[in-house]
Amino acid sequence: MPFDAQADAAHRSAPQRASANRAIAAWLLAVAAMVWVMVALGGATRLTGSGLSIMEWAPLSGALPPLSEAEWRRLYALYQTIPQYALVNQGFGIEGFKEIFWLEWAHRLWGRVIGLAYALPLAWFWLRGRIPAGLKPRLLLLLLLGGMQGAVGWFMVASGFEADRTAVSPYRLVMHLSLALGLYAALLWTGLTLLRGAPRPLPATAGTVRRQAKAAAWLVVAAMLAGGFVAGIRAGFDYNSFPLMDGRVVPDGYWRLEPAWRNLTLNIPAVQFNHRLLATLATLAALGAAIAGWRRLPPGAARKACLGLGAAVCLQYALGVATLLMVVPVWLGTLHQACAVLVLTAALVALHCLRDTRSAA
Structure with a gap:
C-alpha cells in the first residue's frame, strides 16, 4: 500500500505538509515504541506463567482491576479450574494468584492504552485534514490489525485452558508474536517514510x-x-x-x-x-x-x-x-x-x- 509522503492536497503549502508529516510521524513512532514495550511485557508474562491468570475476555470492563475481596475470590476460583493451577500452582493461595494476575492485567491494560493512543490521534488528524490521502488506507488497515491483535491474543490465551495444558499453544503464540512484530514494523516504516521523505x-x-x-x-x-x-x-x-x-x-x-x-x-x-x-x-x-x-x-x-x-x-x-x-x-x-x-x-x-x-x- 505505497504512498508518497511529499504529495498532498494542492491547496496546502509545502511547510504545512512538512509540519503535518512530522506530527504524524512522531505519533506513529510513539505508538511503535509502545508496541515495543508491549512485546517486552508479553515476554515477562509468558516467563512468569502469568498469561493464564485472567480467564475472561472483557475488552471494556476488564480495564478495571478487582475492586472487592469477593471479586478476587471469584477470579481465583475460575483460575483453580484450569490445568495450570492443578499441575503447576496448586495451593499457592490467593496472594500467589494476585502476583501473577497483576502482570497479566498490566499487559492487557497496556494493550488498551495502545489502542487509544492510536485511534484518538488518528481521528484528530483525519478530522483536521492533515493526513495525506494516499496514507489513509494504510492507517485504517493498521487500526483494523491492531483490533485483530487483541482478538488473537485472547485466541492464544484460550488455548491454555484446554485439558492437560499448562501453557498456551506454541502455534498461537507465534501467530500473536508475528502480528505484533508486523504491526511494529509497519508503524516504524511509515513513520520513517514521513520523516525522511524520498530516498x-x-x-x-x-x-x-x-x-x-x-x-x-x-x-x-x-x-x-x-x-x-x-x-x-x-x-x-x-x-x-x-x-x-x-x-x-x-x-x-x-x-x-x-x-x-x-x-x-x-x-x-x-x-x-x-x-x-x-x-x-x-x-x-x-x-x-x-x-x-x-x-x-x-x-x-x-x-x-x-x-x-x-x-x-x-x-x-x-x-x-x-x-x-x-x-x-x-x-x-x-x-x-x-x-x-x-x-x-x-x-x-x-x-x-x-x-x-x-x-x-
Missing part, C-alpha cells in the same frame, strides 16, 4: 550492501519466529550449553517425532537447534552488511545504519547465549525478547536508508 541518492555500490542487508533482515525475522517456538515449548530450559548441544553439533533426537514436520515446531532439540542456527546465520549476514556498508558506502545515515544493524545483532546473540547458559532467568529472558525488537528496528532502519531511488519512484 537519498547512493553510489552504485549500494546495491551490494542493500542485498546483504535484505538477507540479514530476512534471517533476523526467521530467527525471531523460531524463537517464538522456543518460547512456546520452553525449549530454552534444555541443552543449556554452548556452542554444542549435549556434546553434539546436531542434537540427538532431532527427527524423533512423526510426521517429520512436527520436529520443526514441537521437538525441543530440533526447535532449539534451528533457533541457534538461524541466529548464527543472521549474525553472520548482519556483520557482512556492516562490513559492506563500511567499505562501500560514504559516511552518512546509510553507513551508520548498517553498522548499527551489525552491533544490534551481536548484542542480541550475546544475550541469547547468556539466557541459555543461565537457564532463562525471567529478567534476562525478557531483555532478550525486548532486544529482538531492537534488532528488527535496526534492520528496518538500515533497509529504509538503503532504499533504491528507482523502485521508490
Whole structure:
C-alpha cells in the first residue's frame, strides 16, 4: 500500500505538509515504541506463567482491576479450574494468584492504552485534514490489525485452558508474536517514510550492501519466529550449553517425532537447534552488511545504519547465549525478547536508508 509522503492536497503549502508529516510521524513512532514495550511485557508474562491468570475476555470492563475481596475470590476460583493451577500452582493461595494476575492485567491494560493512543490521534488528524490521502488506507488497515491483535491474543490465551495444558499453544503464540512484530514494523516504516521523505541518492555500490542487508533482515525475522517456538515449548530450559548441544553439533533426537514436520515446531532439540542456527546465520549476514556498508558506502545515515544493524545483532546473540547458559532467568529472558525488537528496528532502519531511488519512484 505505497504512498508518497511529499504529495498532498494542492491547496496546502509545502511547510504545512512538512509540519503535518512530522506530527504524524512522531505519533506513529510513539505508538511503535509502545508496541515495543508491549512485546517486552508479553515476554515477562509468558516467563512468569502469568498469561493464564485472567480467564475472561472483557475488552471494556476488564480495564478495571478487582475492586472487592469477593471479586478476587471469584477470579481465583475460575483460575483453580484450569490445568495450570492443578499441575503447576496448586495451593499457592490467593496472594500467589494476585502476583501473577497483576502482570497479566498490566499487559492487557497496556494493550488498551495502545489502542487509544492510536485511534484518538488518528481521528484528530483525519478530522483536521492533515493526513495525506494516499496514507489513509494504510492507517485504517493498521487500526483494523491492531483490533485483530487483541482478538488473537485472547485466541492464544484460550488455548491454555484446554485439558492437560499448562501453557498456551506454541502455534498461537507465534501467530500473536508475528502480528505484533508486523504491526511494529509497519508503524516504524511509515513513520520513517514521513520523516525522511524520498530516498537519498547512493553510489552504485549500494546495491551490494542493500542485498546483504535484505538477507540479514530476512534471517533476523526467521530467527525471531523460531524463537517464538522456543518460547512456546520452553525449549530454552534444555541443552543449556554452548556452542554444542549435549556434546553434539546436531542434537540427538532431532527427527524423533512423526510426521517429520512436527520436529520443526514441537521437538525441543530440533526447535532449539534451528533457533541457534538461524541466529548464527543472521549474525553472520548482519556483520557482512556492516562490513559492506563500511567499505562501500560514504559516511552518512546509510553507513551508520548498517553498522548499527551489525552491533544490534551481536548484542542480541550475546544475550541469547547468556539466557541459555543461565537457564532463562525471567529478567534476562525478557531483555532478550525486548532486544529482538531492537534488532528488527535496526534492520528496518538500515533497509529504509538503503532504499533504491528507482523502485521508490
